[in-house]
Every structure is written in C-alpha cells, then in structure tokens.
Amino acid sequence: MNGWRLVGTLSLLLGAMALYLMASHGWDIEGVRLAIRAAARTSLVLFALAFTASAMVELLPSDATRWQRRNRRYLGVSFAVSHFIHLGAILALATLDRELFWKLTNVTTIVLAGAAYLFIAAMTATSFDRTAAWLGPRKWRLLHLIGGWYIWISFAVAVGKRVPLDSFYWPMAVLVLAIAAVRLLAMTRRNRRRAVLSDPRAPA
Numbered sequence: 796m797n798g799w800r801l802v803g804t805l806s807l808l809l810g811a812m813a814l815y816l817m818a819s820h821g822w823d824i825e826g827v828r829l830a831i832r833a834a835a836r837t838s839l840v841l842f843a844l845a846f847t848a849s850a851m852v853e854l855l856p857s858d859a860t861r862w863q864r865r866n867r868r869y870l871g872v873s874f875a876v877s878h879f880i881h882l883g884a885i886l887a888l889a890t891l892d893r894e895l896f897w898k899l900t901n902v903t904t905i906v907l908a909g910a911a912y913l914f915i916a917a918m919t920a921t922s923f924d925r926t927a928a929w930l931g932p933r934k935w936r937l938l939h940l941i942g943g944w945y946i947w948i949s950f951a952v953a954v955g956k957r958v959p960l961d962s963f964y965w966p967m968a969v970l971v972l973a974i975a976a977v978r979l980l981a982m983t984r985r986n987r988r989r990a991v992l993s994d995p996r997a998p999a
C-alpha cells in the first residue's frame with residue numbers, strides 16, 4: 796500500500812485503536828490513559844519510519860527501504876495523525892480529571908512538548924505539493940530538519956524520564972537511540988562519498 800491510501804488506512808486503524816481502548820474500559824480515566832500511551836507508541840514507530848527513510852536506503856538499500864523512502868511523506872503525515880490522537884486523549888484527560896492531569900505533567904512539559912506540536916503542524920501543512928512549492932526547497936529542508944530533530948529530542952526526553960521508573964521503556968529507548976544512530980551514520984557515509992568524489996586526486 797502506498798501514498799494517501801496508506802495515510803487513510805493507518806488513520807482509520809489509529810482512530811479505531813484509541814476508541815477501542817477507551818470503550819473497553821467503559822470510557823473511564825484508565826481507558827483514556829491507555830489511549831494516550833498507545834498513541835505515543837504508534838507515533839514513535841511511525842516517526843522512526845519517516846525520519847530514517849532516506850538514511851535506511853543509504854545504509855541498507857532494498858525493496859523494503861525503497862518503499863519506506865517512497866512513502867516518507869505519507870508515513871510522516873500518519874505520524875502526525877497518531878500524535879494528534881495523543882493530544883486529543885490528553886485533552887480528554889485534562890477535562891475529565893484535572894488533578895491527575897497535573898500530577899502526570901507540568902507547565903515546562905506543556906511548553907516544550909507544545910512546541911513539538913507546532914513543528915508537527917507546520918511540517919504536515921507543508922507536506923503537500925502546493926504548500927511545499929510555496930515554501931521553497933531550502934526553507935522546506937530547514938523546517939523538516941530542525942522540526943525532525945526537535946521531535947526526536949521530545950521523544951528522547953519523554954522516554955528517557957520513564958526508563959528509571961519501568962524497564963518496559965528500555966526497548967523504546969533503544970529505538971530512540973537507533974533512530975539517531977541511523978541518521979548520523981548515513982550522513983557520515985554520504986559526506987565521505989562526496990569528499991571522495993570531489994577529491995581532484997580521485998581516478999576519473
């Protein structure tokens with residue numbers, strides 16, 4: 796599956812997952828918390844796929860990684876859908892139980908993680924041919940580079956602070972670190988290849 800059809804299918808599945816988790820707990824606070832956590836996890840997987848798409852082709856060219864790169868934009872938009880479900884469930888929690896909401900979060904998190912949502916909104920809005928052309932390739936690349944790393948840092952902080960509380964978060968932490976390793980490794984390899992190609996002593 797490819798393109799906007801992929802976005803549509805994943806959005807339906809993500810929405811159904813959140814509704815199912817809340818309904819199966821009788822729409823109580825526990826169900827809302829499950830939906831918040833499940834959406835954060837699907838967001839991490841989709842972000843990993845979108846953010847490493849080009850790097851994976853550089854490091855491990857194959858049909859699977861070429862599919863990933865071809866669908867990078869659509870995986871990115873699906874990540875945004877998943878993460879706005881995270882936000883929607885957080886708003887439901889804040890409405891249903893304000894005291895618990897402030898126990899689980901604080902103003903600093905809201906400001907810093909809120910900025911991640913501004914990046915997600917701006918990156919999604921510029922994920923269409925017309926809006927990307929309006930922004931121009933240089934600014935588009937800068938927005939998606941800075942935004943991507945800001946979202947990565949947000950995951951690193953959100954997962955990192957939970958690791959000491961529960962070993963369950965270790966696999967998520969490994970995934971967060973692997974995302975950065977893949978990007979940096981691919982960048983190093985690309986730069987080395989460019990340096991070799993521009994070396995005047997290189998054989999023609």
Ligand code: HEM
Binds near residue numbers: 906909953954957
């Ligand atoms: C205003 C912004 C945000 C608020 C108020 C918020 C709030 C929360 C809360 C309350 C939880 C814990 C739910 C529970 O234990 O029941 C949570 C979990 C989490 N959030 Fe957010 N969040 C925000 C944005 C973000 C962003 C931008 C990211 C990453 C890019 C993120 C990643 C996570 C992760 C990884 C978890 C842990 C999920 C798990 O337990 O597996 N959040 N968030």
